[in-house]
Amino acid sequence: NAGVTQTPKFQVLKTGQSMTLQCAQDMNHNSMYWYRQDPGMGLRLIYYSASEGTTDKGEVPNGYNVSRLNKREFSLRLESAAPSQTSVYFCASSEEGGGLYNEQFFGPGTRLTVL
Amino acid sequence: QQQVKQSPQSLIVQKGGISIINCAYENTAFDYFPWYQQFPGKGPALLIAIRPDVSEKKEGRFTISFNKSAKQFSLHIMDSQPGDSATYFCAASKGFGGTSYGKLTFGQGTILTVHP
Numbered sequence: 718n719a720g721v722t723q724t725p726k727f728q729v730l731k732t733g734q735s736m737t738l739q740c741a742q743d744m745n746h747n748s749m750y751w752y753r754q755d756p757g758m759g760l761r762l763i764y765y766s767a768s769e770g771t772t773d774k775g776e777v778p779n780g781y782n783v784s785r786l787n788k789r790e791f792s793l794r795l796e797s798a799a800p801s802q803t804s805v806y807f808c809a810s811s812e813e814g815g816g817l818y819n820e821q822f823f824g825p826g827t828r829l830t831v832l
Numbered sequence: 833q834q835q836v837k838q839s840p841q842s843l844i845v846q847k848g849g850i851s852i853i854n855c856a857y858e859n860t861a862f863d864y865f866p867w868y869q870q871f872p873g874k875g876p877a878l879l880i881a882i883r884p885d886v887s888e889k890k891e892g893r894f895t896i897s898f899n900k901s902a903k904q905f906s907l908h909i910m911d912s913q914p915g916d917s918a919t920y921f922c923a924a925s926k927g928f929g930g931t932s933y934g935k936l937t938f939g940q941g942t943i944l945t946v947h948p
Contacts, residue, residue, distance in 0.1 A: 721875070752938075757841065757940055757941075759838070759938040759939050759941050761938070765935060776937075807875050807876070820866075820878045821878070822877075823875030823876050825873075825874060825875050826873075
């Protein structure tokens with residue numbers, strides 16, 4: 718099992734450009750999440766999908782959109798990138814209800830720089 | 833609005849020492865408190881977790897202490913090793929089984945360095 722995979726690993730954008738971050742999981746999990754990690758801020762939830770066909774905003778959704786393409790895939794789109802979106806982005810997944818310990822499994826991250 | 837506050841931001845410990853990281857939360861509806869460990873260039877991974885019906889949970893060298901009345905919980909790493917050097921995040925979630933189920937609120941993170 719690959720677990721949670723993310724593409725690309727690194728990306729540099731110019732202000733105003735758009736891009737889509739891809740995430741896939743092979744653990745048959747129902748719930749998927751997108752976080753951003755910034756120094757001193759911890760991980761902040763951008764959007765999540767409790768199950769296939771549903772998405773909801775997290776703590777910092779402005780400037781982002783998501784698509785739950787199917788049970789395996791959950792993409793994050795930046796329509797018009799801004800320097801404030803420079804960050805490391807993590808995708809995660811968990812069983813619906815999270816199982817006994819509500820464990821979230823994280824991907825390796827995408828390091829995005831917006832110039 | 834930071835609902836989970838973590839301290840210290842960084843911690844340096846000698847090999848064999850005890851590392852202690854503290855977290856405080858505000859929302860009394862939180863009922864699940866995990867700790868995640870993150871190595872450089874990797875995603876976070878669950879280390880240990882506790883529910884508020886117990887005051888302590890131990891797994892090997894790692895122990896969570898939980899004080900419900902004070903709304904605080906802490907991670908203790910006994911006999912700290914250089915391989916424990918990583919960033920540690922506390923987190924909390926609420927509504928086990930409810931509509932907000934699974935949404936974790938993370939602390940700011942603690943960078944732990946264990947010197948040989």
